[in-house]
Amino acid sequence: MKILIAEDETELQKSIATYLERDGNVCEMASDYHEALYKIDLYEYDLLVLDINLITGSGLDILKLLKRNRSETPTIIISANNSLDDKLEGLDLGADDYLTKPFHLAELNSRIKAVLRRGKFGGNDRLEFHEISIDTRSRTAYVNEHALSLTRKEFDLLLFFVTNKGRVLSKEIIAEHLWGDHSDLADNFDFIYVHINNLRKKLTEAGAKYIKTAYGSGYKFVEA
Amino acid sequence: MGDTLKKIRLIRKTSKTFLGISALLMLVSTVALYFYLRNLLRSEVEEELRSTEARIESSLIENPEPFQLSPVVEIQKVSRLGNEVLKDTIIYDPSQDEMEEFRELSTFSAINGENYRITVRALVVESENILIAVVISYLVIILLVFLFLFYVNRSRNQKLWTPFFHNLEQMKRFSLSSDAPIALMDSEILEFSELNSEIKILTNKVRSDYRNLKQYTEDVSHEMQTPLAIIQAKIENVINMEEPLDDQQFEQLTSIQRDIQRLSQMTKRLTLLTKIENNQFANIEQLDITRLMAETVQDFCEISNNVIKVDFEHPIKADMDPYLASVLCNNLVSNAIKYNVAQQDIVVGSTVDDISISNAGTTPLKHPDSLYNRFYRESDGVKATGLGLAIVKRICDLYGFGIDYRFSGDRHVFTIHFGKK
Numbered sequence A: 001m002k003i004l005i006a007e008d009e010t011e012l013q014k015s016i017a018t019y020l021e022r023d024g025n026v027c028e029m030a031s032d033y034h035e036a037l038y039k040i041d042l043y044e045y046d047l048l049v050l051d052i053n054l055i056t057g058s059g060l061d062i063l064k065l066l067k068r069n070r071s072e073t074p075t076i077i078i079s080a081n082n083s084l085d086d087k088l089e090g091l092d093l094g095a096d097d098y099l100t101k102p103f104h105l106a107e108l109n110s111r112i113k114a115v116l117r118r119g120k121f122g123g124n125d126r127l128e129f130h131e132i133s134i135d136t137r138s139r140t141a142y143v144n145e146h147a148l149s150l151t152r153k154e155f156d157l158l159l160f161f162v163t164n165k166g167r168v169l170s171k172e173i174i175a176e177h178l179w180g181d182h183s184d185l186a187d188n189f190d191f192i193y194v195h196i197n198n199l200r201k202k203l204t205e206a207g208a209k210y211i212k213t214a215y216g217s218g219y220k221f222v223e224a
Numbered sequence B: 001m002g003d004t005l006k007k008i009r010l011i012r013k014t015s016k017t018f019l020g021i022s023a024l025l026m027l028v029s030t031v032a033l034y035f036y037l038r039n040l041l042r043s044e045v046e047e048e049l050r051s052t053e054a055r056i057e058s059s060l061i062e063n064p065e066p067f068q069l070s071p072v073v074e075i076q077k078v079s080r081l082g083n084e085v086l087k088d089t090i091i092y093d094p095s096q097d098e099m100e101e102f103r104e105l106s107t108f109s110a111i112n113g114e115n116y117r118i119t120v121r122a123l124v125v126e127s128e129n130i131l132i133a134v135v136i137s138y139l140v141i142i143l144l145v146f147l148f149l150f151y152v153n154r155s156r157n158q159k160l161w162t163p164f165f166h167n168l169e170q171m172k173r174f175s176l177s178s179d180a181p182i183a184l185m186d187s188e189i190l191e192f193s194e195l196n197s198e199i200k201i202l203t204n205k206v207r208s209d210y211r212n213l214k215q216y217t218e219d220v221s222h223e224m225q226t227p228l229a230i231i232q233a234k235i236e237n238v239i240n241m242e243e244p245l246d247d248q249q250f251e252q253l254t255s256i257q258r259d260i261q262r263l264s265q266m267t268k269r270l271t272l273l274t275k276i277e278n279n280q281f282a283n284i285e286q287l288d289i290t291r292l293m294a295e296t297v298q299d300f301c302e303i304s305n306n307v308i309k310v311d312f313e314h315p316i317k318a319d320m321d322p323y324l325a326s327v328l329c330n331n332l333v334s335n336a337i338k339y340n341v342a343q344q345d346i347v348v349g350s351t352v353d354d355i356s357i358s359n360a361g362t363t364p365l366k367h368p369d370s371l372y373n374r375f376y377r378e379s380d381g382v383k384a385t386g387l388g389l390a391i392v393k394r395i396c397d398l399y400g401f402g403i404d405y406r407f408s409g410d411r412h413v414f415t416i417h418f419g420k421k
Helices: A010-021 A033-042 A059-068 A084-092 A105-118 A152-163 A171-185 A190-205 B010-062 B124-172 B190-239 B247-277 B289-303 B322-338 B388-399
Strands: A002-006 A026-030 A047-051 A075-079 A097-100 A126-129 A132-135 A140-143 A211-214 A218-221 B073-077 B085-093 B098-111 B114-123 B285-288 B308-312 B317-320 B346-350 B354-360 B402-408 B411-417
Touching: A002 A010, A002 A033, A010 A026, A010 A105, A010 B190, A026 A033, A033 A059, A047 A059, A047 A105, A059 A075, A059 A084, A075 A084, A075 A105, A084 A097, A097 A105, A105 A152, A105 A171, A105 B190, A126 A152, A132 A152, A140 A152, A152 A171, A152 A190, A152 A218, A171 A190, A171 A218, A171 B247, A171 B289, A190 A211, B010 B073, B010 B098, B010 B114, B010 B124, B085 B114, B098 B124, B114 B124, B124 B190, B190 B247, B247 B388, B285 B289, B285 B322, B289 B308, B289 B322, B289 B346, B289 B354, B308 B322, B317 B322, B317 B388, B322 B346, B322 B354, B322 B388, B322 B411, B388 B402
Parallel strands: A002 A026, A002 A047, A047 A075, A075 A097, B308 B346
Antiparallel strands: A126 A132, A132 A140, A211 A218, B073 B114, B085 B098, B098 B114, B285 B317, B346 B354, B354 B411, B402 B411
16 A cells, blocks of 8 residues: 655654554655645555644645545544544544544554545455454454454454554553543553453454464464 | 721712711801801890990980880989899890890999989890891701712712723623733723723733643643654554564553553643633533433443442433533543442432432542642552543533532542532
8 A cells, every 4th residue: 555644743754654564555755734735746645644733734734635636545634633623624624534643553553444444445344364354344253254253342352453463562552442541541451351361262262363462461463 | 908898889988978078067167157146146236235225325314314115225223333234134025925035234324413224125036036047048058069069079970980980890801711802991080091001911911821821731732742652653663673572671661651641641631621711612512411421431331340330310411512521421430430449339320410429438538629639639549640620620610510529438429510509
């Protein structure tokens, strides 16, 4: 996939690119408003990661221009602004998702994949990983075509693991993905263990042993 | 000091002073006039008596036979001369057919070898009447003058002070968060006009300071998110590097992730507090608070090991911003979860217009009055931003809901009163 990252902080650009490129994506960067406009004009991208506060202009203006030109490039906004109004404005202008800084790269990655699934492939709601198949529309997961009975959180967890396969996911990242702002509530992550262990048990019973423990307290979804 | 003084309106006070001084002046001048006039009239009567007496004396020289014109003139021959007497007396007046008060002058004089006592009298009533007439007309005139002055003065004062009263009202209505300039009425009085320009300078200063402070909070919170995002992203890349880390390094990095999350939560909440203070949530709807609370509890049940019992006797409706309503419920429930004693239940209930939420505790709070202060934490044991209850309080203040805390039966109980105070 070819992704344009329009973000004025080069350090953040680079980090996002590093993370995304490991999945074989090609990332290009734009550091300000004009560079972003220029690149969008010149090249076709599969996805645009757009910061609202670009030094020389607003990301929202770029979004407006894109939509006026009937561009179908899916867009994910990343913004330091957490206000509901900004979120709604971004989504109203046609952004596909809105992520507030600071975010986990794994989270951004899984949002990107969700957006790409919905857009580019004309509503391909299926995600495959070896014998595992995930239908994101009906929210069902199959192992060798046998449906797994997963709870809501277990399904979210499996989807998060598969979209970030090969990455180490700390409990902090997982907790924030599953519970957002409430994840600071539990000091010990007992409740995560419970969910992960249940999911792992269900996958293992179906013959899919992909969830591995990493560094004692993290997790990784790996090829067997 | 100011509280001990009784407050009185300016116009009333000046009117009162004017009236008081007028009344005093009237009283004193009337009394003075009365005595002055009385003396004047007396000496006038006396002079008249003496001149009558002198005329009688000269008539006696020509005609030594004494005559009577009772009660006004009485002449008697006497053996010896006596002292002159001037006095008031009451005698019978045949012309009036009643007892009357007279001023009487008795003198003795020797005329042509005969001793006479000459008594002349004048009616006092007459001079008394004059005295009373003068004093009363004086009183009426001066009263009218004072009344006239009083009303003229009062309406003049009222007119003079109008800009002052108008500006006072404007200042009472002055709001920090509003941008509307303070509309002061100009006045020809120099001091008022000086006061106006001072007020303008002060209000502008206060407003700009307040704006700066707000802007500062917003900017800091805002600017902090990007560096945090960079740290967060770099940690994730380090965790996923080709060369594996050891478990301890990983532990350290995830601990940094937790701190980043805390910092980010804190700035988000600070921004929220500022926004509530700026009244930026104007989207008011009627909400079923009990239903919202039940939904919130359901969400938290997934994360928390605590049993949360919900028992709503009455559904409660309130007019408020839906986002703030959900923040209110979230913060109350998460506060209860954070400070609950393990293995004990959290209880949420409602009465006619209260919702209360309680969690188990061992001791009452040491400083319940600081409970809603920013960054107040009762214990260091719990990792909290110290802003949750401050936000709850602000939301309650915004909509005029009451909130109170009590510790009873080993439980911390928070109650929100949705009824209008």
